Amino acid sequence: MLQLIYVSTSRPGAVIDLDDILDRSRRNNRRDAITGLLHHRGRRFLQALEGPADRVEVTYARIAADPRHFAIVILSRRDVVDREFGDWSMAVDDGSDPAGMVARVAALVQHAAPAVRGTFEGFAAIRAA
Numbered sequence: 001m002l003q004l005i006y007v008s009t010s011r012p013g014a015v016i017d018l019d020d021i022l023d024r025s026r027r028n029n030r031r032d033a034i035t036g037l038l039h040h041r042g043r044r045f046l047q048a049l050e051g052p053a054d055r056v057e058v059t060y061a062r063i064a065a066d067p068r069h070f071a072i073v074i075l076s077r078r079d080v081v082d083r084e085f086g087d088w089s090m091a092v093d094d095g096s097d098p099a100g101m102v103a104r105v106a107a108l109v110q111h112a113a114p115a116v117r118g119t120f121e122g123f124a125a126i127r128a129a
Contacts, residue, residue, distance in 0.1 A: 002053035084112040
């Protein structure tokens with residue numbers, strides 16, 4: 001199973017409908033046996049995808065081709081034996097509750113590898129500040 005983590009920035013003026021993105025992601029991810037976490041705050045996105053390597057690669061290619069964002073950087077690409085982000089089709093932290101954000105993200109990544117956990121917790125802490 002492949003775990004891929006990337007960060008990106010939405011283009012200035014791009015219309016980002018997070019509910020639509022989540023609806024589509026959850027539907028596609030259930031179909032493709034992909035799980036993960038999407039953290040969104042302002043114009044920045046941090047996402048983890050886990051699942052069959054070929055399906056994660058196709059999903060990432062589709063995401064990378066989306067013209068609504070740029071500066072896409074893969075932070076981690078590694079094989080995992082077990083899913084570190086549970087069995088969610090796509091969990092999300094949209095930054096709507098800054099006071100609870102750090103605790104929520106910590107709960108969502110509790111089973112992730114230390115480096116992965118640190119990436120998400122650090123992103124949440126910076127965004128909460």
